[in-house]
Amino acid sequence: MRRPQGLRGASRFVGAGLLDQLVIAAANSANTLLGGILLPKARFGALALALAVGYLAMYLNRAVVGDVLLALASRYDGDPRDRLACNGLATALCSGVVTTAVFAGLWAAWPSRGQIDLRELIWLAPFMVPIMLHDTARCDYLADRRPDKALGIDLVWAGTQAVLVALMIATHHASAGGLLAVWGLGATAGATVYLLREKRLPWRGKPLAWLAETRHLSGWFTITAIVAQFHVLAISFTVAGRLSKIDLGNFRFVQTVQLQPVQNLVTAISSLVTPRASRHAAEAAKPGPEGTAAAATLRRQTRRLAIAFAALGALMVLVVWPVVSYVLVHTHKFAEAAPLALPIALQGAIYLVQVPFTAAMRGMHQARGLFAQYVVFAVVSLSGLALGADWGGLHGAAWGLLIGSATGLICMLILYASTVRRLGPPLATPTPARVEAPQNA
Structure with a gap:
């Protein structure tokens, strides 16, 4: 399989990857975004809760499969990588089936009244299998350094969704359930294109083999994702429970406009x-100069990216914050949310x-350290939120x-400094000098 070569190839690689994420x-x-614009605030709050639960399931699957493909399968080519991808798809299929059953059970058992409303969750249940498969397909392409292929199936998803949303708006049938359903239909179209193009049948893989081969990463990635997604879910539930669904709508709208683009760029x-990396x-x-050079390259890559993104973050605060604040102040629906912009x-x-x-x-492969960092971040941020x-x-x-995010960054810097200090080829164990026995005269 051909890889990007030279500066031009690298530019195409990065450009396709960023466009794919966009x-x-x-x-x-x-x-x-459409829910915040088209729906009453109370119904928009219910949509936000259903999406939070849906994202929870999708990102848990990504921790078990997608993140492992990025960190592990990227080290291989040919049959070993293809085997990992096939087993990963089978695992994603199983997680989608389980999630569908859980969502249907939550919809049936959850009270229909109260601040926390999960009635819209039933619209996501039929589409969790294709959502899981599509997300895994993206990570497969990215791990194989083919972001252009990931871009292709994502364009199918987005294009299908855009057409269906346009029909919904044109016929004046916009609803929370309809928006969730067209999201799932877009994922179904994208996953279908991937499976046909790569000629892969998810049920032919071996989920148990996947778990056995990747447990040193998937276990920690999964528990970290559980903490991360329950952290996100806890934020929505805490805001809705302690404050109101309207406050949740205000909060989620500003996050979507201002923070979600950043999170997408981060992803x-x-x-x-x-x-x-x-x-x-x-x-x-590896021993010798090759290993030393690779370690130095990784350190240099991380340092340069950190400087570039620090500059980008400062520019974002100086430009985006006043713009978003100004726009919110001059809208009737979300004017009270303007102080959230900073x-x-x-x-x-x-x-x-x-x-x-x-x-x-x-x-x-410092999965354990990432878990420890996220636990600290989640505890401090949820405490600060409450x-x-x-x-x-x-x-x-x-x-x-914000206090929780700053604490998480400090912990990450400490962990990285400690880990990268040990990066490099293992030191050779010195061979003891041979001591000659004295000769008897």
Whole structure:
């Protein structure tokens, strides 16, 4: 399989990867943006909760399959990589089936009244299998350094979704359930194109073989994703429970407009950098000058990206924050959410600075360290959210989350510095000098 060669090939590689993330980000964020515009605030809050649960399931599957493909399969070519991809698809199929059953059970058993409304979840249930398969297909292409192919199936997803949303708006049938359904239909189209193009049948893979071969990564990635996604879910539930569904709608809308593009960029960069960092880390373990050079390359790559993203984060705060604040103030529907623009902009800047270090840690297979860092971040941010909500309402909650993000960055820097110091070929054990026995005269 041909790889990008030279500067021109590298530019195409990065360009396709960033464009791919832009497309999939548009497909994922369209529900929230359109829901905030087209739906009453109370119904938009219900849509936001259903999406939070859907993203929880999708990202848990990514932890078990997608993130492992990026960090592990990127080190292989040919049959070993194809075997990993096939077994990963089978695992994604199983997780989709289980998720469908769980969502149907939640819809049937959850109370229909109250602040926390999960009635819209039933619209996602039929589409969780293709959503899982599509997400795994993207990671397969990215791990194989083929972002142009990932871009192709994501364009199918986004294009299908756009056509169906246009029909919904034209016929005046916009609803929370309809937006969720067209999101799932887009994923179905994209996953179908991947399976036909690659001629892969998910049920032919071996989920147990996948779990056995990748448990040193998938276990820690999974538990980290569980903490991460329950952290995201806890934020939505805490805001809705302690404050109101309207506050949740305000909060999620500003996050979608201002923070989600940053998170999408972070995901794109991580997906592109992690496979490269993984190869450098594997080469760094080789003895001799080759290993030393690979270790130095990984350090240099991380340092340069961190400087670039720190500058980008500062620019974002200086430009995006006043623009978003101005637009919100001059809208009737979300004017009260304008003070959220500054803490959310600062939070996005922190995420940008952190992404090179996170990608390097993934590439070095430091899954346990990533888990420890996220636990600290989640505990501090949720505590800050709860205390801030009690003391200052929604605005206090946003500043409390910012404190958690800053704490997470500090922990990541400490862990990276400790890990990268040990990166490189193992030191050769000195051979003891042979001591000659004295000769008897």
